[in-house]
Amino acid sequence: MSGEHHGFGEHPPETAPERAAEAAFDAVRTTVGSPVLFAVVWTALASGIYFSLGVVADHALGLTPVVFLIASGFFGLATMTYVEGASLHQDKGGSTVFARYAFNELWSFIAGWAVLLDYIILIAVCAFTATNYAAAFWAPLGRGAVEIAAAIAVIVYVAGGTIRGFQSTRARRLIVIVVADLALQLALVVVGLAIFFDGHVLTSDIHLGSTPKWSDAIFALGVATVVLTGLESASGLAGEVGVRRAGLKRLVASSTAFVVVIYTGIAMVAVMAIPAVRSPKPLDDDLLNAPVLGIADAFHQEWLRSGAKYALAAAATVTLIGAANSAMLGLSRLGYSLSLNRQIPSAVGRLHPTRSTPYVVIVLAAVMAIVLVIPADLDLLVGIYAFGSLLGLTIAHASVVRLRFTEPDRRRPYAVPFSVPFKGRSLPLPSVLGAGLAVLAWVSVIVFHSGARYVGLGWMGAGIALYVVYRTTQEKSVFQRITVPxxxxxxxxxxxxxxxxxxxxxxxxxxxxxxxxxxxxxxxxxxxxxxxxxxxxxxxxxxxxxxxxxxxxxxxxxxxxxxxxxxxxxxxxxxxxxxxxxxxxxxxxxxxxxxxxxxxxxxxxxxxxxxxxxxxxxxxxxxxxxxxxxxxxxxxxxxxxxxxxxxxxxxxxxxxxxxxxxxxxxxxxxx
Missing domain, CATH: 3.40.50.620 (HUPs)
Incomplete structure (x- = not known):
């Protein structure tokens, strides 16, 4: 592409700091600030282990730590791709934006529609799981009608807060919550390994092909992509956060290291501390829906068991609600972007008259999340989430690869490393590898999970049909970008x-x-x-x-x-x-x-x-x-x-x- 943008967004810089940044060409423009980026990314990362560990362990059994270790590699590849894409084209929307500039508007819609499903599922999962951790304080919150009512209340609270707007005070509260939760999770890994470590236990119950079955292990790997939670939400803040090139590199390195240490470490502790995790028998509802509390219950000392249980329950509840907030924030920005680009009717993306938030999208998403919560089936929800996550990730990787060829001269505040010359351009090998692995994992989820297969494919088919009909009846091109003010x-x-x-x-x-x-x-x-x-x-x-x-x-x-x-x-x-x-x-x-x-x-x-x-x-x-x-x-x-x-x-x-x-x-x- 022959053109290069100066600055990100529509308006030229007018303040002295922005003029200096433009002259240096070394900063991503900001109207919100990097604390929000930190809050969105790390809240999502910290929350993922609370709801994913049980589902992954129920399928992968003793292989759970290995599955999370491989998923951490997925996450590292995805982080590099998303950071390059979001810094290259600073529009709200994540992978849907990458696909718009790399391919066309139809592929942009497909990516956005898949991610929209993920956001809805994630809101439902976080709300449902939060009630199960809160049950440590009051048991009825973890079962029956009270459980569903509490989850619905969380969804309504999150939707109302998002309509009011994401304020800086909320970001600061999220940062405090995340830092405390990360410290607690790291302490759990250290103490758990010190007390329960047994190398023989880690490997003795692994018999590939039978315990676990290959199909279960492969499906568990697809489900473990919940570690990708937060990348779309964070990239949806493109154009509104100020992070310099060095900061982007630190974000990639630190978030990947966190996933490896925390997710793999807690999985190792769970396998060694909880015999039921290694057993081929299905986990009971308590372990499936609140697996980290199972680790706390395994401590022998009463003071340590009780202290860890209530501390983890409180941290998990608050962090999961914060993650639901982050997911709803990402959904609202994605819905706004889809409406602005006439990929969904403008009436669906209508902004609140005083809050300037897309309240119609938020309300519709909340209603759908409530419907998904009612069956109280975490395995179903996480499987559907993996479907959308892997589809969006595949398109994101492919888009960043193609943009290296279609926009080779465009400035990249961050570029995926380990690139090689190919046909006169630079080919990012991590993105190529990530795209291939994501396709394989997506296919495995379709093959081995009937819920993801029928709900996911049905969602995508209905969405594409609606998009084509909408564009056609409006006498607009299906492939070209069309915007409204x-x-x-x-x-x-x-x-x-x-x-x-x-x-x-x-x-x-x-x-x-x-x-x-x-x-x-x-x-x-x-x-x-x-x-x-x-x-x-x-x-x-x-x-x-x-x-x-x-x-x-x-x-x-x-x-x-x-x-x-x-x-x-x-x-x-x-x-x-x-x-x-x-x-x-x-x-x-x-x-x-x-x-x-x-x-x-x-x-x-x-x-x-x-x-x-x-x-x-x-x-x-x-x-x-x-x-x-x-x-x-x-x-x-x-x-x-x-x-x-x-x-x-x-x-x-x-x-x-x-x-x-x-x-x-x-x-x-x-x-």
Missing amino acids: EQALRQVARPQEVSYGSILVPLMGSPLDDDIIQTAGRLAGEEHEDFDDEEGAVVEALWIIEVPMSLPIDARLPDGQLDQARAALRRAKAVGEEYVGVEVATATIRTRRAGQAIVEEAQRRGVEAIVMAAEEPSRIRGGARLGGRGGPRDNFVGEITKYVVAKATCPVILTAPPTDDAISSRAPAED
Whole structure:
């Protein structure tokens, strides 16, 4: 791809810290901050062991530690892929965003729809499991109608909190909870290994093919991918968290190390401390639904047994509710992204009038999570979760690999290591390996788990059918990106269809920049003159910087050139938003060829028109052969304009090229 974005998001940086970051090209833009990223990732990681250990052990038996160790490798590969993808394209949505830029909108929807199922399942699983750990304080919470009612209450609480909005105070509370829980889990591993370690016990009951069966071991490996919990939620914060390149590397290393130590360590302790885990007989409900409490019950000393039981029960309950919060946060952002890109009806992604959260998506997800909780079948829920997780992971890996070939020059704040040259590009071997393993694990889940097979495939089939019907009835392409302005998600009623979801306006410092912004504003305003003021079109103003081949595409630009870009974009925003119902979004693009960048950005952003000033033809004298003015009539504009008109897939509206009189009569745009 020829274009390179400066900054992440739609608007140019305006504060001093952001300008410094842009100059250095070494930071991911922030409006929320890295504590939220920490809270989302680590809350999900800390909670996964509480609900996955029982289901994995019920199938893998004594092989449980090995299964979690292999799953930790899965997690390491996935983390590298997600961090590169999220830092490359900083839109909300995770793997659905990767697939959008790597393939097309249909594959983007498939990834998003699979992950949407995962979020719903995860909310249900966390709410259900939290009640079983809370039963350590009051036994009825772990069985019957009280168990279901408590789980439903947790889901309602999480949905209400997400509609109100994820505030910084909640992030700080989550961080405190996560740190305390991680310390407690690490202590459990250390104390448990010190008391129960027995190498013979670890291996004596493993007889591959019979105890456990190959089918059970393979399925358990697929289920163990719950360690991937949180990657989608965290990548959904792309564009809103500020983590430097070194911080991204530390995130990959530290989270992978945590999964290896905690998940594998607790699994080893469980196998040695609880004989039932090694037995081919199914686990009873208490061990299946609250397995970590089984480890606490195995301690011989009364003070240690009681202390560990209540401490773990309290930590697990709070952490699982926090994980449900994180999952609902990820779901709300994914739902917003799907609605904004017209992959699901805009009415489903409608934003709350005062909280600006997608409350319809949140309410629908809460209802579905409640329905899934009622059967009280953790094995079924985790199996379905593995289906969606592995499908989304496969698409994420494949997308990052393909983006290495389709966007080789785009800046990557983090790049998957261990890449090798392949066909003139860089092939990330960890992502290739991860994609292959994810496909195999996904197939195993379909083959060995009937619930995942029927519910998962049914969910995906219904979703794809609805997507195709929705796009077709709206007379929109199934494969191309189509966006609506955020205001459309705030509208209570839509009298008619929006004709211009967005209009692209490339700026190159021409004296006619104001004119083309005004033209775009009038076009957008005319389409919405009968609408309420809250709804309108988006004018996408882009400042184009052509970088010569003698310089790297990400070479540092002179401060004066960046100041000129910011001033022009601020001017464009001020001029365009004088029109009722028009929002102007701004960005800066680096490119080798301006015409190619304009066409590619128009396709990527899904705009419905391009408005641009036709630049002058070459001033070289000598006729058409030299590109001068003496040639045929097709030379009345320059090469950029001709390229855009010839290659653009949407209407191109041109203003006249500037004349010498116009240039001399216009002063430079004021800041």
